[in-house]
Amino acid sequence: MKRVVVTGLGMINSVGQDKETAFSAILDGKCGIKKIELFDVEKFSVKIAGEIVGFDPSEVMDAKEVKKADRFIQLGLKAAKEAMIDANFKEDELDKNNFGISSASGIGGLPNIEKNSVICATRGPRRISPFFIPSSLVNMLGGFISIEHGLKGPNLSSVTACAAGTHAIAEATKTIMLGGADKMLVIGAESAICGAGIGGFASMKALSTNNDDPQGASRPFDKDRNGFIMGEGAGALVLEDYESAKARGARIYAEVIGFGESGDANHITTPVMDGPLRAIKSALKMAGDIKVDYINAHGTSTPANDKNETAAIKEAFGGKENCPPVSSIKGQIGHCLGAAGAIEAVVSIMAMRDGKLPPTINYTTPDENCDLDYIPNEARDAELNVVMSNSFGFGGTNGVVIFKKI
Numbered sequence: 001m002k003r004v005v006v007t008g009l010g011m012i013n014s015v016g017q018d019k020e021t022a023f024s025a026i027l028d029g030k031c032g033i034k035k036i037e038l039f040d041v042e043k044f045s046v047k048i049a050g051e052i053v054g055f056d057p058s059e060v061m062d063a064k065e066v067k068k069a070d071r072f073i074q075l076g077l078k079a080a081k082e083a084m085i086d087a088n089f090k091e092d093e094l095d096k097n098n099f100g101i102s103s104a105s106g107i108g109g110l111p112n113i114e115k116n117s118v119i120c121a122t123r124g125p126r127r128i129s130p131f132f133i134p135s136s137l138v139n140m141l142g143g144f145i146s147i148e149h150g151l152k153g154p155n156l157s158s159v160t161a162c163a164a165g166t167h168a169i170a171e172a173t174k175t176i177m178l179g180g181a182d183k184m185l186v187i188g189a190e191s192a193i194c195g196a197g198i199g200g201f202a203s204m205k206a207l208s209t210n211n212d213d214p215q216g217a218s219r220p221f222d223k224d225r226n227g228f229i230m231g232e233g234a235g236a237l238v239l240e241d242y243e244s245a246k247a248r249g250a251r252i253y254a255e256v257i258g259f260g261e262s263g264d265a266n267h268i269t270t271p272v273m274d275g276p277l278r279a280i281k282s283a284l285k286m287a288g289d290i291k292v293d294y295i296n297a298h299g300t301s302t303p304a305n306d307k308n309e310t311a312a313i314k315e316a317f318g319g320k321e322n323c324p325p326v327s328s329i330k331g332q333i334g335h336c337l338g339a340a341g342a343i344e345a346v347v348s349i350m351a352m353r354d355g356k357l358p359p360t361i362n363y364t365t366p367d368e369n370c371d372l373d374y375i376p377n378e379a380r381d382a383e384l385n386v387v388m389s390n391s392f393g394f395g396g397t398n399g400v401v402i403f404k405k406i
Helices: 019-027 063-068 071-087 110-123 132-136 140-149 161-177 195-203 242-247 274-287 303-316 337-354
Strands: 004-012 099-104 155-158 183-190 233-241 254-263 294-296 386-393 397-404
Touching: 004 019, 004 071, 004 161, 004 242, 004 337, 019 337, 063 132, 071 140, 071 183, 071 233, 071 337, 099 140, 099 161, 099 337, 110 132, 110 195, 132 140, 140 155, 140 183, 155 161, 161 183, 161 233, 161 254, 161 337, 161 386, 161 397, 183 337, 233 242, 233 337, 254 274, 274 303, 274 386, 274 397, 294 337, 303 386, 337 386, 337 397
Parallel strands: 099 155, 099 183, 294 386
Antiparallel strands: 004 233, 004 254, 183 233, 254 397, 386 397
């Protein structure tokens, strides 16, 4: 099967609107979590999120077209544009019939669903926007982006909750490996910071209610963690057949050498160790006999996830003493749901590029059930040749991907 490499990266989140700004802020331990401005939170028990401030969708869309696309699509267009520019294609190098899309979102256009549901209930069905459905469907993320860049290869979409971004990378990799396309643009995007989104997760008791300390509210692996914080953003990666990338003289960030997927078959929202463990083992088996230098954890700051993920990592690597350093960036940008895997893959690859381990901020009180090296509070220099990124989602769906420097 064909080797698959990464030749372009793009990212937007609450600490930066391009990959270099965001990655630098993450290394500096900056936090983008604050009081929500996207809607009135007065009546909500949770009032904070990792919201992107100052994003102008007209940077990536004609101003007249903005209303046709939900915010998650707009963010995806931004990250995808950056990744395509970063890949540095010449027009005569592109066979767009063999260049596909693998997009991902956990929820899709929830703000538009909420808005038009209210309109339907209060003003009647005739007042529903004709752009409502095409602006809200998850696969329209790939639809808009394929049109923007003229990409006519496979147009795939993963909708697997918080594992969607990682699954989109795996789907794109499989497509290239099996000859379904020469190149794939992967995009994970999410923007569910709205009344229904915050209210829904809050009603499940999944979110931290530490409104008085927004920047300290998300505390992955810390003993005092009490829920995740919603984030929004997008990550994008250009994947190519290695021989094709080499022939055009592309800068190659990394090779995809392993991925693993599994299901818990246990509970719709409560994770267990077994599913993540099997996904990690599958990715390691595919990668072969190789030393992993860093793990970008799912690390949601929820009591169950962080404990189970720690246990799975220790079991997969044969004990605490054999585990590489681990960190979670969700304390800084929040949990970007279906975009998380794509954003965290970009961060993992950039960490390998620069030899910098991103920190886990707000780690102050150790938990006996979370006893790995979480790179607490400050970034660390390290030689990185292989990195792993974990993503786990509601419904017991799990994804893991491994990248290698070449």
